[in-house]
Amino acid sequence: MIWNREREAMPREQLKKVQLEGLRNTIKRVYERVPMYKKRLDEAGISPDSIKSLDDLERLPFTLKTDLRDNYPFGMFAVPMKEIVRLHASSGTTGKSTVVGYTANDIATWAELMARTLTSAGATSDDVVHNAYGYGLFTGGLGIHYGAERVGASVIPISGGNTKRQITIMEDFGSTILACTPSYAMFLAEVAEEMGLKDKLMLKAGIFGAEPWSNSMREDLEKRLGILAIDIYGLSEIIGPGVAYECPEKHGLHIAEDHFIVEIIDPDTGERVPPGEKGELVFTTITKEAIPVIRYRTRDISAVNFEPCSCGRTLARMDRVTGRTDDMLIIRGVNVFPSQIESVLMEIDGVEPHYMIIVDRVGQLDIMQVQVEVNERFFSDEVRHLEEFEKKVKREIESLLNISVDVMLVEPKTIQRSEGKAKRVIDNRKI
Amino acid sequence: MRAIQVSVFLENKRGRLAEVTKILGENSINIRTFFIADTSDFGILRMIVNDTKKAMDILKSNDFTVRENEVIAVEVSDKPGGLANILNILNSNDLNIEYLYCFADTNRHKAIDVMRVEDIERAIDVLQNAQVKLLDEIALSNL
Numbered sequence: 001m002i003w004n005r006e007r008e009a010m011p012r013e014q015l016k017k018v019q020l021e022g023l024r025n026t027i028k029r030v031y032e033r034v035p036m037y038k039k040r041l042d043e044a045g046i047s048p049d050s051i052k053s054l055d056d057l058e059r060l061p062f063t064l065k066t067d068l069r070d071n072y073p074f075g076m077f078a079v080p081m082k083e084i085v086r087l088h089a090s091s092g093t094t095g096k097s098t099v100v101g102y103t104a105n106d107i108a109t110w111a112e113l114m115a116r117t118l119t120s121a122g123a124t125s126d127d128v129v130h131n132a133y134g135y136g137l138f139t140g141g142l143g144i145h146y147g148a149e150r151v152g153a154s155v156i157p158i159s160g161g162n163t164k165r166q167i168t169i170m171e172d173f174g175s176t177i178l179a180c181t182p183s184y185a186m187f188l189a190e191v192a193e194e195m196g197l198k199d200k201l202m203l204k205a206g207i208f209g210a211e212p213w214s215n216s217m218r219e220d221l222e223k224r225l226g227i228l229a230i231d232i233y234g235l236s237e238i239i240g241p242g243v244a245y246e247c248p249e250k251h252g253l254h255i256a257e258d259h260f261i262v263e264i265i266d267p268d269t270g271e272r273v274p275p276g277e278k279g280e281l282v283f284t285t286i287t288k289e290a291i292p293v294i295r296y297r298t299r300d301i302s303a304v305n306f307e308p309c310s311c312g313r314t315l316a317r318m319d320r321v322t323g324r325t326d327d328m329l330i331i332r333g334v335n336v337f338p339s340q341i342e343s344v345l346m347e348i349d350g351v352e353p354h355y356m357i358i359v360d361r362v363g364q365l366d367i368m369q370v371q372v373e374v375n376e377r378f379f380s381d382e383v384r385h386l387e388e389f390e391k392k393v394k395r396e397i398e399s400l401l402n403i404s405v406d407v408m409l410v411e412p413k414t415i416q417r418s419e420g421k422a423k424r425v426i427d428n429r430k431i
Numbered sequence: 432m433r434a435i436q437v438s439v440f441l442e443n444k445r446g447r448l449a450e451v452t453k454i455l456g457e458n459s460i461n462i463r464t465f466f467i468a469d470t471s472d473f474g475i476l477r478m479i480v481n482d483t484k485k486a487m488d489i490l491k492s493n494d495f496t497v498r499e500n501e502v503i504a505v506e507v508s509d510k511p512g513g514l515a516n517i518l519n520i521l522n523s524n525d526l527n528i529e530y531l532y533c534f535a536d537t538n539r540h541k542a543i544d545v546m547r548v549e550d551i552e553r554a555i556d557v558l559q560n561a562q563v564k565l566l567d568e569i570a571l572s573n574l
Binding site for chain 1: 436438440441442447468469470472473475477494495496497498500529530547
C-alpha cells in the first residue's frame with residue numbers, strides 16, 4: 001500500500017523540479033538565517049541566486065555532525081524559538097548532545113513520512129500500533145507515534161522495557177503492528193515463546209530500525225512472529241526515522257526524495273560516486289524549516305538505486321546501511337562513540353586513559369564492556385577503592401549513554417597499542 | 432616504626448601470580464609474606480619483601496601496576512591469644528583495621544602480624560604505649 005501516491009510515485013522529471021525548487025528555497029533560507037551557512041557560502045563564493053540546477057549542489061560545502069555540536073544548542077536554527085514546537089537530542093561525540101528543533105510544519109512533514117512507512121508495512125486506521133521505541137529525546141518513539149496517529153491507527157505508546165508486560169498488552173490489546181529495534185523484537189519473540197503466548201498474538205507487520213540488522217535476522221523475525229518485517233532508516237539531524245523505509249518488495253529503502261536530496265560520495269575525496277556504487281550517504285533537506293542542513297555527511301555507508309521499484313514508487317532506494325566511515329557503534333539502538341567513553345575516563349582520572357570497548361551479542365541483547373588499564377594514579381591496595389572506581393566509571397558512562405555497561409580493570413599494556421590510530425573497539429557481534 | 436608493603440594489581444587470569452613470583456625470584460627478592468585480596472575480576476597481591484625499592488623497580492619495569500603502602504608489623508609470641516591481645520588494644524582505642532595478615536617466625540617462636548589501619552600514626556602510638564614490639568622495614572628484611 002502507498003500512503004501518498006502523488007508524491008511517492010511521482011515521475012522523476014517532476015520530482016527533479018520539486019527538488020530544485022526546494023533546494024533553491026533552502027539555500028536562500030540558510031544564507032539569510034544561519035550565520036554558519038552564510039559564512040561558508042560566502043567563502044565558497046556561492047550566492048543563493050547562482051543555484052540554477054540540481055548539479056549546483058555539488059559545489060556546496062558539506063555539513064558535519066561537529067557543526068551541530070559547535071553551534072550547540074540552537075546556533076543552526078533558521079527560525080526563532082517561538083516557531084519551534086519540539087526539541088529532540090542525541091548524545092554527541094564527546095558528551096555534548098546534538099540538538100534538533102522542529103516547527104509545526106516540520107512535525108507535519110515527519111508525521112507524513114512515518115505515515116508512508118507505516119502504510120508501506122500495511123498499516124491502516126484499523127490497526128493497533130505497538131510502539132516499543134523509546135519515548136523522550138530520542139526521535140524513535142515520537143516519530144512512530146505521530147505517523148501512526150496520522151494514519152489513524154490506534155497507538156500504544158508503551159516505550160521500551162518491562163518485556164513480559166509488553167507481551168501481555170500485545171495479547172490483550174490485539175497489537176497488529178510492532179515498532180521497535182530489531183534486537184528488541186527478537187527478545188520479545190523469545191519471551192512470547194517462553195510465556196507460551198506467541199500464537200495468541202495478532203501481529204502482522206513490524207517496523208524495525210535504529211540499529212544494523214541482517215536479512216537472516218529478518219527471516220528469523222518474520223518466521224517467529226509470523227509478520228512482514230521492514231527496515232526503516234533515519235537520523236535526527238535530517239528529521240528522525242522515516243528518511244527512508246522499505247516496501248514489501250524488500251529491495252532497498254525508499255528515500256523521501258521530495259523532502260531530501262540524496263548523494264553518495266567517496267568518504268575520502270568527497271566526490272560523488274556513480275549510482276549503485278557504495279559510498280557515504282549525504283542528505284540535503286529541501287523542505288525543513290527549523291534546521292535545514294546542506295549536504296549533511298551521515299557517515300553511513302550505503303548505495304543508491306534510482307530505478308523505479310516494482311511496488312510503483314519512483315523514489316530512489318538505498319541499500320541497508322552496511323557500515324560507518326567513523327567509529328560510531330550502535331548498541332541497543334543507542335549511538336556510541338568511543339570518544340564519549342574516553343571523555344568519561346579523562347574526567348575521572350585526569351589523563352588520557354588506555355581503554356578498550358568490547359561489544360558482543362548475548363542471546364538477542366547487545367552488551368558492552370569497557371576495559372580500563374589500571375595505572376598508579378588510581379591503583380590502591382584496598383579492594384573497595386578499586387571497586388568504587390569501577391562503579392564510578394560505570395555510573396558516569398551509563399548516565400551519559402543511557403545503556404548499561406560492564407567495567408573491568410585490566411593490567412597495564414594488556415590493551416593493544418598501535419602506531420597510528422589506537423584500536424578502541426572489538427565488536428564481536430555477528431549481525 | 433613503619434613497615435612498607437608492596438601491592439601489585441593482578442588480573443584474574445592464569446599465570447599472573449606465577450609471573451610476579453618468577454620475576455622476583457630471578458632478581459633475588461625474597462617474599463617474607465603475602466596475601467591476595469580478590470574479586471571476580473581482579474586481585475591485589477600485597478606482600479612484604481626483603482628489598483622494597485628493588486621489588487618496586489623491577490615490577491614497574493615489567494609493566495605491573497604497583498604501589499607502596501605504610502603498614503604496621505607487630506611481633507607477638509607464637510602462642511594462643513597473641514593476636515587477640517593486639518586486636519583488643521586497637522579495638523579499645525577505636526582503631527579500625529582495613530586488613531591484616533600474618534606469618535610465623537618458627538625459629539624464634541614468634542608470629543608477625545602485618546596490618547593496614549586507618550590512622551597509622553595513632554595506632555603506632557597506642558601499640559608502643561602498650562609495650563608491643565613493632566618491626567620496621569629494616570627489622571623485617573633482617574628476619
